[in-house]
Amino acid sequence: MKTARYELYYWPYIQGRGEFVRLALEDAGRDYVDVARLPKGGGGGVPALMRLLEGRPMEHPPFAPPLLKVGNLLIAQTANILLFLGPRLGLVPKGEASRIWALQLQLTIADWVVEVHDTHHPISGSLYYEEQKREARRRAADFRAERLPKFLDYFERVLKRDRKGSGYLVGKAISYVDLSLFQMIAGLRYAFPRAMARLERKRSRLVALHDRVSARHRIAAYLASPRRLSFNQQGIFRHYPDLDG
Amino acid sequence: MKTARYELYYWPYIQGRGEFVRLALEDAGRDYVDVARLPKGGGGGVPALMRLLEGRPMEHPPFAPPLLKVGNLLIAQTANILLFLGPRLGLVPKGEASRIWALQLQLTIADWVVEVHDTHHPISGSLYYEEQKREARRRAADFRAERLPKFLDYFERVLKRDRKGSGYLVGKAISYVDLSLFQMIAGLRYAFPRAMARLERKRSRLVALHDRVSARHRIAAYLASPRRLSFNQQGIFRHYPDLDG
Numbered sequence: 001m002k003t004a005r006y007e008l009y010y011w012p013y014i015q016g017r018g019e020f021v022r023l024a025l026e027d028a029g030r031d032y033v034d035v036a037r038l039p040k041g042g043g044g045g046v047p048a049l050m051r052l053l054e055g056r057p058m059e060h061p062p063f064a065p066p067l068l069k070v071g072n073l074l075i076a077q078t079a080n081i082l083l084f085l086g087p088r089l090g091l092v093p094k095g096e097a098s099r100i101w102a103l104q105l106q107l108t109i110a111d112w113v114v115e116v117h118d119t120h121h122p123i124s125g126s127l128y129y130e131e132q133k134r135e136a137r138r139r140a141a142d143f144r145a146e147r148l149p150k151f152l153d154y155f156e157r158v159l160k161r162d163r164k165g166s167g168y169l170v171g172k173a174i175s176y177v178d179l180s181l182f183q184m185i186a187g188l189r190y191a192f193p194r195a196m197a198r199l200e201r202k203r204s205r206l207v208a209l210h211d212r213v214s215a216r217h218r219i220a221a222y223l224a225s226p227r228r229l230s231f232n233q234q235g236i237f238r239h240y241p242d243l244d245g
Numbered sequence: 246m247k248t249a250r251y252e253l254y255y256w257p258y259i260q261g262r263g264e265f266v267r268l269a270l271e272d273a274g275r276d277y278v279d280v281a282r283l284p285k286g287g288g289g290g291v292p293a294l295m296r297l298l299e300g301r302p303m304e305h306p307p308f309a310p311p312l313l314k315v316g317n318l319l320i321a322q323t324a325n326i327l328l329f330l331g332p333r334l335g336l337v338p339k340g341e342a343s344r345i346w347a348l349q350l351q352l353t354i355a356d357w358v359v360e361v362h363d364t365h366h367p368i369s370g371s372l373y374y375e376e377q378k379r380e381a382r383r384r385a386a387d388f389r390a391e392r393l394p395k396f397l398d399y400f401e402r403v404l405k406r407d408r409k410g411s412g413y414l415v416g417k418a419i420s421y422v423d424l425s426l427f428q429m430i431a432g433l434r435y436a437f438p439r440a441m442a443r444l445e446r447k448r449s450r451l452v453a454l455h456d457r458v459s460a461r462h463r464i465a466a467y468l469a470s471p472r473r474l475s476f477n478q479q480g481i482f483r484h485y486p487d488l489d490g
């Protein structure tokens with residue numbers, strides 16, 4: 001697979017779920033094509049993505065992006081893509097128990113992502129935030145008080161249990177799950193700066209993990225590059241002061 | 246692994262996410278222990294589950310049930326458990342492409358499950374339905390009009406694309422994903438009888454899959470046994486006439 005060409009298909013204007021895949025490819029220093037961010041004239045743009053989602057019938061039709069195309073394989077679902085990429089990018093230890101543990105953590109992050117998204121869209125993804133603002137305020141209050149601390153505490157506990165003190169979630173070295181957890185912390189800081197400033201005080205291992213990941217050579221270069229889209233008000237992590245308490 | 250003892254840890258009063266695991270074990274005719282449904286005096290009940298969730302520190306602490314214990318392995322996250330069990334129970338074809346495809350579909354079902362749950366709990370899992378009834382009505386209306394048809398159409402399309410006409414989602418034989426899709430149809434019929442009666446008319450492949458699964462020898466025996474808990478108003482699928490349009 002060393003010469004495989006990785007093609008990512010994702011919405012070109014947001015980090016979204018695609019960012020968890022981008023971070024893995026970037027940290028591994030792998031060449032990849034972010035297809036929908038290429039010019040439309042060059043076969044890119046949203047039309048390239050829509051062709052895969054709604055085009056001709058295929059063996060394994062995807063439900064939603066992100067999609068990773070590798071040769072004849074088309075893979076959807078973020079955690080599934082990372083399960084596939086992990087061993088190929090050297091971002092997960094060998095051995096079934098480690099792979100299961102990594103996926104288990106990644107799926108917990110996936111659940112968390114849905115809950116973050118639903119703070120600003122508790123009623124429907126097809127309505128604007130403004131059309132569900134009252135409900136969003138209620139859901140976000142519950143998220144800040146109950147769910148956010150619960151998820152943060154869980155990952156802090158996972159880091160704490162590691163007696164060898166590697167500071168990573170899976171085994172002794174960095175894995176795709178650490179990169180995804182970095183993204184969660186970064187996104188939550190953007191969306192809920194006040195709540196996070198308060199909650200981070202007692203979760204020092206999470207903060208350390210965030211800092212360690214962002215200081216990695218290739219990640220730092222990526223974050224400073226135009227390839228890293230900014231957080232914005234169309235993505236999963238949105239900053240509405242009303243929702244930050 | 247042939248003599249492995251499978252221990253399922255899940256809330257004893259509901260089908261919930263545990264049911265997707267039970268259906269796989271039941272269809273394969275495997276002995277398993279549904280630990281929290283054993284008497285408390287015999288080491289069962291909710292306390293047995295809580296010991297794993299909140300007890301002594303462990304290498305791979307789980308975030309939430311269902312949990313599967315196999316020897317020294319403790320696995321959480323439904324799709325992760327099924328990824329592990331699939332090959333061991335003969336419920337997924339050999340080959341990486343098939344395994345990826347099965348997990349991709351299972352993760353799409355997992356997303357769907359969250360959306361079903363959130364129709365009756367759009368604000369918070371720690372509040373009663375009655376405390377979020379107004380929001381639930383709005384969210385359920387969107388679910389019935391937009392999301393439910395979208396998910397149903399997707400799986401109908403997956404079944405339709407299969408030119409060999411096996412009638413299964415992955416390869417030529419039944420897989421754990423078919424069992425999970427059966428559970429979705431059964432649960433949605435319980436929760437949204439009116440919406441489903443209307444929507445099923447044009448999704449004949451889904452209905453056929455449901456019927457084929459429920460007629461399987463071991464599944465039929467399971468469904469008729471006391472091991473199959475009834476759908477009820479504490480699970481993922483709840484019947485509130487107000488939410489059924």
